[in-house]
Amino acid sequence: MARVWRVLNSLFAGLSRDRLALPRRVPIVALVVDEQDRRVLASISGQELLDIHFVESREEVCSAAKRLIAPVVFLDRDWRGTEWKTDVQRLAASPHHACVILLSGVSDVYLWQELIRWGGYDVLPKPLQADKVASVVKLAMTYGLASR
Numbered sequence: 001m002a003r004v005w006r007v008l009n010s011l012f013a014g015l016s017r018d019r020l021a022l023p024r025r026v027p028i029v030a031l032v033v034d035e036q037d038r039r040v041l042a043s044i045s046g047q048e049l050l051d052i053h054f055v056e057s058r059e060e061v062c063s064a065a066k067r068l069i070a071p072v073v074f075l076d077r078d079w080r081g082t083e084w085k086t087d088v089q090r091l092a093a094s095p096h097h098a099c100v101i102l103l104s105g106v107s108d109v110y111l112w113q114e115l116i117r118w119g120g121y122d123v124l125p126k127p128l129q130a131d132k133v134a135s136v137v138k139l140a141m142t143y144g145l146a147s148r
Helices: 002-012 035-047 058-068 084-092 109-117 130-146
Strands: 026-031 050-054 072-076 099-104 122-125
Touching: 026 035, 026 058, 035 050, 035 130, 058 072, 058 084, 072 084, 072 130, 084 099, 099 109, 099 130, 109 122, 122 130
Parallel strands: 026 050, 026 072, 072 099, 099 122
Antiparallel strands: none
16 A cells, blocks of 8 residues: 555656646626526536626626636627627627627527627527526637637
């Protein structure tokens, strides 16, 4: 048994805590109207190593996405006073090319096509479902990495 411990110690000798790479949490910015949808996003945050940063205005969504270099941005189509098309275009044209996911109570092929024309990534129907959100975020992050 002592020999096993010596072998294990020799394998890990020289490894310092600094050299162990821990997975980094990914910043995600979200402009979301409904409290239940916010809870769904917050619930996937812990499971998927995501840091969800909720913002309260269209100005904040753009500045937070830029400051955090967020690869994914959730934009609620129903946010009051928001022209989502302009925001999608601005976020998609940012230097880090965020994947913009539009949250909408109405989700059809026409809305998806319009979102794509403005530079967005995908539409998620409301109310949000955690499994669908997690799946779309994973795909968006993969897409974002591949397109860089």
